[in-house]
Amino acid sequence: MPKIIVEIMPKQDLLDPQGKAVANSLHREGKKEITAVRIGKRIELHFDREITDQDLEMARDQAANFLSNDVIEDVVAVTKED
Amino acid sequence: MKIGVITYPGTLDDRDAQRAIRLAGGTPVPLWHDDDDLKKVDAVVLPGGFSYGDYLRCGAIAAKAPATKEVIRLAAKGLPVLGICNGFQVLVESHLLPGGLIRNEKQHFICRDQKLRVENNETAWTSLFEKDQEILIPLKNGEGGYIATDDTLKMLEQENRIAFRYVETNPNGSMNDIAGITNERGNVVGLMPHPEHAVEAGFGPDTPTAMRSGIDGLLFFESVLKMVVNS
Numbered sequence: 001m002p003k004i005i006v007e008i009m010p011k012q013d014l015l016d017p018q019g020k021a022v023a024n025s026l027h028r029e030g031k032k033e034i035t036a037v038r039i040g041k042r043i044e045l046h047f048d049r050e051i052t053d054q055d056l057e058m059a060r061d062q063a064a065n066f067l068s069n070d071v072i073e074d075v076v077a078v079t080k081e082d
Numbered sequence: 083m084k085i086g087v088i089t090y091p092g093t094l095d096d097r098d099a100q101r102a103i104r105l106a107g108g109t110p111v112p113l114w115h116d117d118d119d120l121k122k123v124d125a126v127v128l129p130g131g132f133s134y135g136d137y138l139r140c141g142a143i144a145a146k147a148p149a150t151k152e153v154i155r156l157a158a159k160g161l162p163v164l165g166i167c168n169g170f171q172v173l174v175e176s177h178l179l180p181g182g183l184i185r186n187e188k189q190h191f192i193c194r195d196q197k198l199r200v201e202n203n204e205t206a207w208t209s210l211f212e213k214d215q216e217i218l219i220p221l222k223n224g225e226g227g228y229i230a231t232d233d234t235l236k237m238l239e240q241e242n243r244i245a246f247r248y249v250e251t252n253p254n255g256s257m258n259d260i261a262g263i264t265n266e267r268g269n270v271v272g273l274m275p276h277p278e279h280a281v282e283a284g285f286g287p288d289t290p291t292a293m294r295s296g297i298d299g300l301l302f303f304e305s306v307l308k309m310v311v312n313s
Contacts, residue, residue: 014184017185069182071181072139
């Protein structure tokens with residue numbers, strides 16, 4: 001099934017409480033070599049047909065204006081997956 | 083004088099907001115998220131709660147609802163709009179107000195009676211307050227940390243667009259102690275604390291005079307009613 005994958009991460013300089021809690025847990029397990037954990041989102045847009053360049057364009061637009069909020073997040077990637 | 087209150091799936095405080103409007107002397111009009119007919123109301127309240135389960139981001143999906151789109155259109159023409167808590171989150175996601183709201187600094191959900199200072203008493207919703215008046219209304223949120231870019235913060239400070247600031251305690255790590263802001267025109271105001279929960283003696287925050295006697299929230303609604311009557 002053709003799909004477009006949108007990946008979103010909290011901005012670098014923003015506190016990521018989820019990531020911090022997971023990092024603390026990993027440290028408790030002895031994984032001291034992991035210096036930090038940051039947690040973002042992967043969003044899949046499924047299509048019932050071949051994905052066109054316009055679809056990718058639309059997905060980039062939605063990623064920037066709806067799926068993410070540029071005050072707190074960055075869109076890291078918008079990619080096609082067959 | 084009709085003030086609309088929008089109910090989204092997951093809204094909690096719509097009934098309290100309607101009651102506050104009634105106690106202030108207005109007529110509350112229930113509005114539904116999926117209907118772009120705002121019933122010719124004179125002002126709109128976006129109440130607190132967890133619209134659409136806070137999916138994607140708090141307020142993000144509500145910002146795209148048919149009723150919200152109509153609010154955005156009419157706010158540009160001067161319709162008074164008050165966003166409380168989740169309603170404030172809807173206003174920033176709608177770009178009616180700048181900045182964003184993130185998880186509280188200490189990651190806890192905070193519920194307390196919160197002291198605020200009214201920094202701007204020239205908005206549609208704050209005109210009956212004295213400038214720098216300190217008020218006490220309940221605050222209850224998990225994602226109430228106000229953030230914005232340095233440029234936005236500077237602009238808000240310079241243009242006197244910070245409507246309310248937290249006093250004594252900053253409960254959620256909000257930048258510049260910001261509890262609420264207004265748009266340039268002063269018709270759109272958003273804040274995290276809940277004025278609609280401090281409108282009737284016996285049900286408000288404790289004050290030095292008597293338990294649960296705090297009604298500082300009532301002036302928000304009386305302010306907008308006075309403005310609508312005068313215009």
